[in-house]
Amino acid sequence: MKAGSNLLNAVSAFALSAGLVTAGAGAATLSAVAVAQAAVVNSIQVRGNERVEASTVRNNITIKPGQSFNNNDIDESVKRLFATGLFSDVRISVAGGALLVTVSENQIVNQVVFNGNRKLKDAQLRSVVQIQPLGAYNDEILQADIAAIEDAYDAIGRSDATVSTRLVPVDGGRINIAFEINEGDRTKISSINFVGNQAYGDGRLADVISTKRSNFLSFLSRKDVYDDDKLRADEELLRRFYYNHGYADFRVISSFAELDELSNEYVVTITVEEGERYTFGEINVESTVAGLDGAQLQRLVKTRSGNVYSAEDVEDTILAISDRVAGQGYPFAQVTPRGDRDFASRTISVTYLVDEGTRAYIERIEIMGNTRTRDYVIRREFDLSEGDAFNQVLVRRAKKRLEALGFFESVDISTRPGSEPDRVVLIVNVKDQATGEFGIGGGYSNTDGFSATLDISEKNFLGRGQFIRGSIGKGEDTQTYSFSFTEPYFLGYRLAAGFDVYKNEDSSYDGFDTVSQGINLRISAPLTDDLRASLSYKFNSTDYSDVDVSSIESNPYANEVNMGGRNTSALAYSLVYNTLDDQQLPREGMVARFSQEFAGLGGDADYLQTTAKATYFHMLSDQSDIIGSVSVGAGHVMATSGDLSVFDHFFLGQDVIRGFDSRGFGPRLQNADMSYADTAGGTTYFNGSLEASAPLPLLSRDLGLRFNVFADAGTLFGNDIASASLNCATGAAASCTTQTVVGDDMEWRASVGLGITWASPFGPLRVYYAEPVVKEAYDETKKFGFGASTRF
Template sequence: MKAGSNLLNAVSAVALTAGIVVTGAGVATLAGVTIAEAAVVSRVDVRGNSRVDASTVRGNLTISPGSSFDNNDIDESVKRLFATGLFSDVQISVSGSTLIVTVSENQIINQVVFNGNKKIKDTALSQVVQSRQLGAYNDLLLQADIQAIKDAYSAIGRSDAVVTTRLVPVDGGRVNIAFEINEGDRTKISAINFVGNQAFGDGRLADVITTKRSGMLSFLTRKDVYDEDKLRADEELLRRFYYNRGYADFRVISSFAELDEANNEYVVSITVEEGERYVFGDVSIESTVPGIDSDALKGLLETRTGAVYSAKDVEDTIMAISDRVATQGYPFAQITPRGDRDFNNRTISVVYLVDEGTRAYVERIEIRGNTRTRDYVIRREFDLSEGDAFNQVLVRRAKKRLEDLKFFSSVDISTQPGSQPDRVVLIVDVKDQATGEFGVGGGYSNSDGFTATVDITERNFLGRGQYIRASVGGGTDTREYSMSFTEPYFLGYRLAAGFDVFKKTDSSYTGFDDDTQGINLRIGAPITENLYFQTAFKFTQTEYSDLATIASNPESNAISRTIANGGHDVASLSYTLAYSTLDDRTLPREGISARVTQEFAGLGFDADYIKTTAKASYFHMLSESADMVGQFTAGAGNVVSTSGNLRVFDHLFLGQETIRGFDTRGIGPRVFDGSSYVGAAGGTTYFNGSVEVSAPMPMLSRDLGLRFNVFADAATLYGNDIAASDFVSGSSVQTLVGNDMEWRASVGAGITWASPFGPLRVYYAEPVVKQDYDDVKKFGFGASTRF
């Protein structure tokens, strides 16, 4: 910077003389002027400018005619002019009473182009660089842009990308900038090594972290891209994993990556120290806040003496106590867990101390990094807002809610001091990720042949946090169409309101076809963090074809005769209670998921019944080292008429969705016409159970995401309530078979693949207990993918 050099030389030259020195050219250069001898000029003369107006130059000076100034003003003026980015050189001098500002203008950028880029589009690179069309050319800015482009390629796993620039001058002091890009090859991760782990194998720990070893499908998943920030986040994931499994002394000794430049591959090494495994010792609550009864809070404890130590259980307890004392009028109360290790017995006793915390308020919430999701979608997950009492527990809860949305690949919440000592600024850093899914599912049955379903789902529609799904499916005899929409914060409250519209045509019945369409309106809200309530109104309208044939044919089966009125309209109200403590929605390893629904049909239409269904699943890790997960599921259902007999389609039907190895409506009572079984009649009561064990595929890398599972299913459906008169028509008498409580069972095996396109499932099930009239479907598959 010439101006800086001139100033330094001038300061040296006049260190022992007056502040003004006359040069051979007759120009007095302002040098080191002391405050005691401050200079004054009567006007400012701007030279060297052609495109930039002189007023712009004067406006960036701290020196004005008639006012005294010194070296500090000179320095500040030079800095301001350079900061505009308009000039490549600035010199300030004095001639008599005139301040002369001589500038050399930067060239104007005429055009910015990118050459050689294929993996990253021009539009994306344009957002990365700061050089813009009609902006001022700046060499320092250009170097920063080169580094920014390299960083963008490193983020997609191309750390060896080479970026150069080519400048092409054009008329009028303008310049074209061309970024020449050699994208290079993908920088892979050849290995991830764990050192010091004894309790858990390398494969299990590799499942925990987000950084993955390169594989044949890594170009789709991009999980093998090395990033130092991601590696730091992986350290935290490992800490959580160990802390929640009793290893309270766990720590990461080091984590780093070495680049093999010859092969363009990273080797990631993570060294850990597991420490001993602890269980909870004595657990108690103490309060120093008058009015808070410690004994009354003991029912909120998630930590139990003798249970394996878990940091999550401690956090859940803190949250529960914090919520309770806040509702009792103590918003600033602070809950601090105090642990006491017994190294000999390997126990940790915990005392939850409730005391008055620091009185601090949230000054503002700043949200950064969200390029798609709107700010209000993030803000509404906080139970506090600007001006509220700062509560660290509520901040942690908001972080968990944001992570559970699955809208972001990373969520980080930090704090900064506010404008006053009792003010706190919350900084929320997020990174958007793909939230759309394209799903394909299907199967094969002896009766329907191949069936297929295609659906499109978007969980963050237009960045508003709304859920929308459209589905089309069918087989040889069926066609299905549906669309769903959910607004998770209806009217600004934590109420999930939405609707489902659907249409289905089914010609698989004997003697008739049915065409069903309807709408389902629903609204739900969380009762607690784990308990959810939903209520809904549903209306369906079913029309039947070939009614003339049904009415004139004395051999028509009992199922056909029950719908010979031409249609069947059902209006119902229902409620659902859902409970979940699952540790992961995609691949649960621990926790409970339960749901119970009651539906009340009537309201003056063609159906009058009360239908109740329930299902619960329990997941438990059978072997941490082998990542073997056990699952037990049980379910039950019952429907009872509130007026007369049930119509056939008001009954319950069971099949492959409940007991694998059997077709849709594959088990339960059936109509027999003396020579063949002519259709499923449904039942009023069912019970089902399932046991399943899954583990990574042996002899294969866990990075492939393949899991093998074996299962055993059992179910029964019985108690048909069709009127007896419907089984007699003229001389024809049909009978109902399978109306007793008869169990079916199947065993099978399958493979689940956590593919880049989403979870894909394939299974084969062999019925080992069945009836002659059951419909069998031994093979099934399904898949979904994100976009």
């Protein structure tokens, strides 16, 4: 046995001395028999290195002089040296008592250039490649970079783009790399076809999905770029749409795209099976958790028997019950809906079962994909954090909140197992989108001529989720300036705090000009998912200039103007209820606002102002995508001390009834010669509006053009100007004549009109023409108006 052992030792020693390991092209290969026992070397010699220091090589291997090593150490050392990316070849051998490490260095990248690219800029391409100047050249990374560039072109609709490389050696072992790009033609989508749909037409379903047909402006929005993942997401959008409109059996049979290589255009075909439309049947809540009574939770149910089935209503119910249950000390309780279809009556009865869920905790929340938005802006939309009980309902709520921010093109939340069986890791993957807007608006008045406004806003300032807005306006007699800032999470709470500063110059009054400037401090908080409350403080200072005393002696503005100016200090609160399904183009839902403002905290004004407005949207025809809306509003202001100042009255116009100028209707001053002067304002108003919109006929819906017809009506009446202010002042000029207020009773105005709205790639654009059909002789009209804004 001893002789056998000596023989084995001799063979092992021979293997080490003959050169144990060679490596090339990124892989190590044993060249002799495996080492049976450890060996020791006295020194490590590095050969073949020109730019890389020998110490760098020694520091990246596991073998040390005087320490025993074996084949595993040699293999690990080779791997580590290749992992540095500095070498194209590595060989390790033993000569006597020395370990020889022979390396072939990778060339150093001197310069990286892109040729032939026009649709993607150099900076965009540099962000997707790994090879960078002063880095080591690696052929595998180069091939990966070629694929990355092709993927970048595929994302903008150029799937036939090709990429090659040209390598140019330069002095000092360096190399220049040129990516030669043939961008090819842009791939378009010629048509999107739906098969099997009967309840909704192709145009309505095309509005639901994110993939759009190509048109002459598609190069701006890029919504006509075909992508397999995008098509899968469109399938989910269709499912949600049908599930929320009663079609619980809906399914996508297939979806695919065919490329016509001659025209370089895709034809997308989506085959669906709609199934029957259901309504809600019997609704119940049951609980198996001790201490939780299902009957008490019944009032939280959002689904109502007889209503059209909606998966969103079911989800809202689950959320409401889960919130209440968690608030009562049951963080792991799980709410599960159980549906019972009645095919004969086409109803779905739902029972919400509350039971103990799986005990799991959130180990970590990982944020991915955000290139602009800060991580904390995303994290704060979650009602849970690391260490909290995992609750799938709260995760869904966070997803809805993130989508509602408007910061992201897509939001995806998934989970993976944590380090322990009861631990879960949340993966939040988002894709940033443009959040800035540039707007321009204006109109024409038969009394004031043209006016224009310029507006710039950013709702995700520096990726912090903050909102800023600046605006300027110019008319023949007016100039306006304003700036706003809002912090949506003030002091780390879900409190939106901000301020507005403004300055308005107005020379439209008879006999004087005004300069009004002030600041508004505000804070708001959500009371529920649909209801928000706000509180604000306003301070305004108004100065009068270029006063013509003789022309205002009999004018109710005289008392104010002669004082040289006035200050208003007011506190206000408001409640806003919002259930709109889409803030940009609502089809269903309601938004209502009630507010009161009290002035008298110092300053010259003392009044209580109350206003309210509500607008309800409803689909008049799902098939034709006709949206109807009805809006009502009212307001009243009253003095809390003395008489109401003329400037504290309501002055209304196109903001309430289209077709009328700003301050265009309501009580007005009349001279003794029966001519009309300035508006006098009113203390009370009522207004209403009916409107219907539909896609513009004969044009592709993908253009985003909609036709609108509307009818507005309203009245502004009541006047609290002291009668003494209408008389000539003592010692006034002989030419002074007393003015009277006319039109202070409830006289209604009305207008009808039509318009076009365009959801353009630049942002929403609106143009309308309104014709007053009921008006008074002294009213001022403004029949044409327009406005536009664009994202950046």
